[in-house]
Amino acid sequence: MKARVVRIGNSQGIRIPKSVIEQCHLHGAVDLEIQQGQLVIRSAAKPRAGWDQAFEQMHRHGEDHLPDQESSASSIWDRNEWTW
DSSP: OOOOOEEETTEEEOOOOHHHHHHTTOOSOEEEEEETTEEEEEESSOTTTTHHHHHHHHHHTTOOSOTTTTTOOOOHHHHHTOOO
8 A cells, every 4th residue: 555745733753544543553642663674553542541440430330340250159060179
């Protein structure tokens, strides 16, 4: 795929096709890096960003238990025979 460098105001840029943006999960901020003379564009968002705050909030609201905890009553075999 080829793209042309175009003038955008006082700067220059390229237009990235929507399909490429979707495949690379580029939304909002991006990181730009030059590697061996090539421009690398990555999503700035980290896959698990914000999980620690979400877990803390779940704990404060008492929502941090396993959903099937009540239904996972172990049998005698589970307690006496099962080993990892």
